Amino acid sequence: MLRYVYGDDLHRFPHLADTMFRDRADQFKTRLGWAVSVDEKGHERDDYDALNPLYILWEGPDGRHQGSMRFLPTTGPTMINDHFRHILGGGTLTSPLIWECTRFCLARGAASHVAAALMLGGGEVMRQFGVKHFAGVFDARMIRIYRMIGALPEVLGSQGEGRARISVGLWEFSETARRQVARRAGVPPELSDLWFRQSFGAAPLPLSRSA
Amino acid sequence: MNVAPPRRLEPILTSLEEARDRDDLQAVIVDFRDYFRIDHLVYHWVSADGDQYGCGTYAPEWVARYLEKDYLRIDPVIQGCYQRFHPVDWKRLDWSGKAVRHFAEEARAYGIGNQGFSVPLRGPNGQFALFTANHSCPDAEWQAFTERHRRHLILIAHYFNQKALEFEPDRTAEAPRALSPREVDALTLLALGYGRAQVAQTLSISEHTLRVYIESARFKLGAINTVHAVARALSRGMIVI
Numbered sequence: 001m002l003r004y005v006y007g008d009d010l011h012r013f014p015h016l017a018d019t020m021f022r023d024r025a026d027q028f029k030t031r032l033g034w035a036v037s038v039d040e041k042g043h044e045r046d047d048y049d050a051l052n053p054l055y056i057l058w059e060g061p062d063g064r065h066q067g068s069m070r071f072l073p074t075t076g077p078t079m080i081n082d083h084f085r086h087i088l089g090g091g092t093l094t095s096p097l098i099w100e101c102t103r104f105c106l107a108r109g110a111a112s113h114v115a116a117a118l119m120l121g122g123g124e125v126m127r128q129f130g131v132k133h134f135a136g137v138f139d140a141r142m143i144r145i146y147r148m149i150g151a152l153p154e155v156l157g158s159q160g161e162g163r164a165r166i167s168v169g170l171w172e173f174s175e176t177a178r179r180q181v182a183r184r185a186g187v188p189p190e191l192s193d194l195w196f197r198q199s200f201g202a203a204p205l206p207l208s209r210s211a
Numbered sequence: 212m213n214v215a216p217p218r219r220l221e222p223i224l225t226s227l228e229e230a231r232d233r234d235d236l237q238a239v240i241v242d243f244r245d246y247f248r249i250d251h252l253v254y255h256w257v258s259a260d261g262d263q264y265g266c267g268t269y270a271p272e273w274v275a276r277y278l279e280k281d282y283l284r285i286d287p288v289i290q291g292c293y294q295r296f297h298p299v300d301w302k303r304l305d306w307s308g309k310a311v312r313h314f315a316e317e318a319r320a321y322g323i324g325n326q327g328f329s330v331p332l333r334g335p336n337g338q339f340a341l342f343t344a345n346h347s348c349p350d351a352e353w354q355a356f357t358e359r360h361r362r363h364l365i366l367i368a369h370y371f372n373q374k375a376l377e378f379e380p381d382r383t384a385e386a387p388r389a390l391s392p393r394e395v396d397a398l399t400l401l402a403l404g405y406g407r408a409q410v411a412q413t414l415s416i417s418e419h420t421l422r423v424y425i426e427s428a429r430f431k432l433g434a435i436n437t438v439h440a441v442a443r444a445l446s447r448g449m450i451v452i
Contacts, residue, residue: 006294006295008294052294054296054297072296073296074427075333075369075430076296076333085391088391088393089391089392089393090391090392090393091389091390091391091392091393091394092391092427093391093423093424093427094388094427094430094431095426095427095429095430096296096365096366096368096369096430097362097365097366097426097430098423098426098427125297128297129297129298130298130361130362130365132362132422132426133422133423133426135423154417154419154420156420170419170420170423172419172422172423197303200297200303201291201303201304201305
């Protein structure tokens with residue numbers, strides 16, 4: 001199932017969080033060879049994890065992390081604005097309607113629908129919170145996966161060579177793309193909606209309840 | 212007093228830009244409220260050490276009551292938005308506890324509506340604020356309202372907060388939001404009358420990428436739409452044609 005969890009709530013899902021940070025170490029350090037730091041717990045964490053980002057996670061039936069990604073609004077510090085300005089031709093990308101998506105991660109052996117489900121979650125965030133665009137930082141090798149699930153970003157540029165090649169791109173989810181991603185994920189819209197509500201709360205109407 | 216509600220956001224944003232003190236902010240927020248034709252629009256600032264400042268259209272009696280009873284501690288809107296960056300519909304908050312239910316009933320007695328939409332805001336040094344639209348109406352009507360106006364409310368919330376931060380006595384001066392070279396190129400071509408497709412082609416970028424640059428420029432300029440962004444960039448000398 002999809003979970004939407006802010007950094008300060010990760011402690012409520014200790015196993016899910018632990019396996020996410022381990023899977024990130026496995027993907028970004030071991031498999032992709034990025035220059036990321038892994039702590040004594042085997043967790044890959046960076047400065048942006050300390051900024052209380054919003055994570056979208058796919059939790060397997062065993063409670064383990066199978067895939068995740070991380071969001072921050074571009075009104076605050078972001079990887080793109082801190083490190084990749086040159087790819088945008090200089091200057092920053094700044095708007096509460098543009099969020100940055102980073103650390104798109106799939107666990108080893110994750111089922112094929114997980115990547116699509118994560119993108120579906122991204123689409124829910126856009127739809128429900130009025131976000132218009134995602135700007136992402138990703139490994140060039142992920143583009144194949146994005147294409148496969150029907151969520152191909154537009155690549156603005158890349159930096160580095162070979163294994164170290166990192167790309168910056170933009171996502172915009174049209175209704176067509178959303179339906180396609182939902183189909184690939186095998187998640188009916190009602191279920192996706194339910195997961196979203198479970199994460200963000202759906203208490204009865206405030207104030208209107210009769211005294 | 213306005214007989215008819217304002218029909219355009221641009222003049223209100225100009226008033227916001229020209230605001231010189233907190234009294235001006237109060238006048239501006241009333242204008243925004245009238246534009247949106249809702250019961251209330253409120254800006255509520257909470258500093259890192261718990262000091263509060265606000266302006267908006269809630270009854271002064273309710274504000275006094277809120278402060279006197281220290282409702283900051285239990286207000287679900289504060290609890291649910293603090294440390295968050297997504298806009299929050301009040302329906303998604305937890306209104307279940309006994310003290311909270313009492314708080315909600317009391318708020319209603321002071322004319323606070325049953326529907327709310329709050330945009331959390333963050334400034335330097337742990338500054339936290341909320342910009343809240345509030346109204347009394349059925350759910351379906353409120354959903355239609357928020358879907359229609361959500362993005363404008365989010366942008367206006369940020370513009371309002373930036374202005375409020377300027378009035379802080381010991382604020383650290385923020386660097387003005389400079390347009391990036393691509394944003395300057397895009398707005399310049401738009402100012403010259405190019406269509407979006409032509410602009411994108413001229414800059415060798417897709418129309419989607421162009422939309423992202425325009426979105427970012429709109430925010431940096433405190434503008435409400437593309438035409439408004441171009442006008443502001445021109446009047447500030449950030450683009451020259």
